[in-house]
Amino acid sequence: MIDLSVDLCGLKLRNPTMLAAGVLGETGKSMATVARAGAGAIVTKSIGKKPRSGHLNPCVVELPFGLLNAMGLPNPGAEAFGREIAEAREGGAPVIASVFGSTEEEFAELCGLMAKYGADAVELNLSCPHAHGYGAEIGSDPDTVQAICRKAKKRLRIPVLAKLTPDTTSIADLALAAQRGGADGIVAINTLKGMRILPEARMPVLANRVGGLSGPAIRPVGVRCVYEIFEAVKVPVVGVGGVSNASDALEYIMAGASSVQVGTAVWSEGPEVFSKITGGLMKFMAENGFNSVKEMVGIAHSSRP
Numbered sequence: 001m002i003d004l005s006v007d008l009c010g011l012k013l014r015n016p017t018m019l020a021a022g023v024l025g026e027t028g029k030s031m032a033t034v035a036r037a038g039a040g041a042i043v044t045k046s047i048g049k050k051p052r053s054g055h056l057n058p059c060v061v062e063l064p065f066g067l068l069n070a071m072g073l074p075n076p077g078a079e080a081f082g083r084e085i086a087e088a089r090e091g092g093a094p095v096i097a098s099v100f101g102s103t104e105e106e107f108a109e110l111c112g113l114m115a116k117y118g119a120d121a122v123e124l125n126l127s128c129p130h131a132h133g134y135g136a137e138i139g140s141d142p143d144t145v146q147a148i149c150r151k152a153k154k155r156l157r158i159p160v161l162a163k164l165t166p167d168t169t170s171i172a173d174l175a176l177a178a179q180r181g182g183a184d185g186i187v188a189i190n191t192l193k194g195m196r197i198l199p200e201a202r203m204p205v206l207a208n209r210v211g212g213l214s215g216p217a218i219r220p221v222g223v224r225c226v227y228e229i230f231e232a233v234k235v236p237v238v239g240v241g242g243v244s245n246a247s248d249a250l251e252y253i254m255a256g257a258s259s260v261q262v263g264t265a266v267w268s269e270g271p272e273v274f275s276k277i278t279g280g281l282m283k284f285m286a287e288n289g290f291n292s293v294k295e296m297v298g299i300a301h302s303s304r305p
């Protein structure tokens with residue numbers, strides 16, 4: 001019997017796929033739809049203290065190999081989000097609330113609210129590359145990462161995941177800092193800071209000038225980051241970046257991820273991408289003699305040439 005279920009920091013996932021933060025994660029209805037389509041868990045859009053409209057248009061550019069987005073963390077604000085979490089949970093999968101703040105106090109306060117609203121875990125956005133004063137701007141410093149994780153952890157009984165930026169010299173150092181702060185798991189990676197210029201207009205395409213690159217182009221970076229983090233920390237790692245089929249997911253799992261998140265492929269293919277990935281995983285496991293996902297986690301470390 002092939003078993004796709006995984007235990008992530010005490011959360012029971014029926015399969016190792018999750019909706020990544022920021023795509024279809026703003027309303028309870030859309031999150032429940034994604035859960036019903038087969039995602040093993042749902043991560044909400046990143047939520048801050050106050051409502052935020054985000055950056056001006058154009059804020060997304062489609063590229064042949066992925067997306068460049070500078071949404072700027074638009075969200076309805078924490079107070080308005082409780083009902084969305086409740087509705088999302090009706091989809092039948094654990095709901096992980098993604099939060100962003102500019103100080104450890106702000107993160108802790110948001111985490112407390114999300115737990116009150118019924119979130120099964122929180123994901124700390126320490127990695128968005130296009131919002132001034134938030135995300136990667138504060139999440140590139142290991143001491144800050146540690147302090148934010150520590151304060152959030154103190155406030156909560158539910159698991160705390162730290163989502164890290166690849167735009168740094170050593171993502172393993174950031175993961176170690178998160179682990180020291182008490183994070184129960186690491187999520188890697190957020191988008192990579194990038195820019196596109198339209199020669200005819202002689203100017204950047206995005207109104208914010210810079211954005212975050214996601215999709216197939218960043219998968220080798222994400223897989224490398226997960227591989228390095230897996231060797232550095234003891235807590236579970238969640239892989240994200242350019243996953244759109246079972247083979248992509250397997251790269252992350254074999255690098256050390258206990259589960260994977262999917263963002264851009266949900267944007268381009270719709271929620272059906274989750275059943276495509278899990279179907280492909282079942283087929284691969286049957287053909288290659290694996291009974292559980294756990295048996296494959298980190299296997300690439302022991303089979304180095």
Ligand SMILES: Cc1cc2nc3c(=O)[nH]c(=O)nc-3n(C[C@H](O)[C@H](O)[C@H](O)COP(=O)(O)O)c2cc1C
Nearest residue numbers: 020021022046125189190214215241242262263264
């Ligand atoms: C349109 C868009 C919005 C995003 N918004 C968020 C967000 O609110 N919080 C966050 O942590 N990551 C956000 N991300 C990053 C994704 O969660 C993910 O880390 C990244 O896109 C890489 O995965 P992918 O290649 O599967 O998209 C966003 C990505 C996209 C494309």
